[in-house]
Amino acid sequence: MAKRFMYMNTKAPYGTVYALESLEVxxxxxxxxxxxSVAFIGDGVYQLAKGQDTKGIGMKNFSPTYAALGDYxxxxxxxxxxxxxxxxxxxxxxxxxxxxxxDEDWAEKDSIRxxxxxxxxxxxxxxxxxxxx
Amino acid sequence: xxxxxARRQGKDANNIAEGFxxxxxGQLIEAGVESDRLVTFGA
Numbered sequence: 001m002a003k004r005f006m007y008m009n010t011k012a013p014y015g016t017v018y019a020l021e022s023l024e025v026x027x028x029x030x031x032x033x034x035x036x037s038v039a040f041i042g043d044g045v046y047q048l049a050k051g052q053d054t055k056g057i058g059m060k061n062f063s064p065t066y067a068a069l070g071d072y073x074x075x076x077x078x079x080x081x082x083x084x085x086x087x088x089x090x091x092x093x094x095x096x097x098x099x100x101x102x103d104e105d106w107a108e109k110d111s112i113r114x115x116x117x118x119x120x121x122x123x124x125x126x127x128x129x130x131x132x133x
Numbered sequence: 134x135x136x137x138x139a140r141r142q143g144k145d146a147n148n149i150a151e152g153f154x155x156x157x158x159g160q161l162i163e164a165g166v167e168s169d170r171l172v173t174f175g176a
Contacts, residue, residue, distance in 0.1 A: 003166055029162045129165040131173060 003128040005029060006037045009044035010132060014059050019047045022133035023065055030072035037076040039120060045083045048094040063095065070099030075111045082117045
């Protein structure tokens with residue numbers, strides 16, 4: 001039986017390698033056909049920010065890769081509401097991530113679920129494995 | 134550096150503690166699938 005895996009992203013996208021490494025683990029993990037969720041809390045919410053420009057820091061902007069998650073059947077993406085609010089952000093500041101539902105004639109659906117801190121705690125509670133980055 | 138890697142690099146010794154193994158991301162996920170508990174350190 002598939003296990004519930006959650007990848008918890010807590011850090012800003014650049015400055016450390018955590019965000020990129022996490023994304024890599026998520027994409028590799030997707031091949032294992034488990035029940036995958038990805039969460040973004042704290043500065044981790046910046047990983048999904050729209051319009052990232054990394055020219056000034058000489059790093060590759062890897063944020064377009066998040067749009068591929070839906071193709072890997074990674075379509076439960078939790079963003080913590082309080083973390084967004086604390087940073088003066090709203091969902092509109094984040095990439096619009098979607099997936100196509102095979103069971104509904106490939107209807108395009110939103111992947112991002114905006115959840116409160118306490119709702120997210122319940123989701124975490126339901127996981128078998130939580131990997132934090 | 135484990136024994137295999139030491140050999141590959143032409144070194145005459147390795148320095149990985151007993152009971153540890155150097156492996157890849159796939160093994161990390163596999164460990165999560167197969168184990169009752171997976172504990173990670175550092176993040």
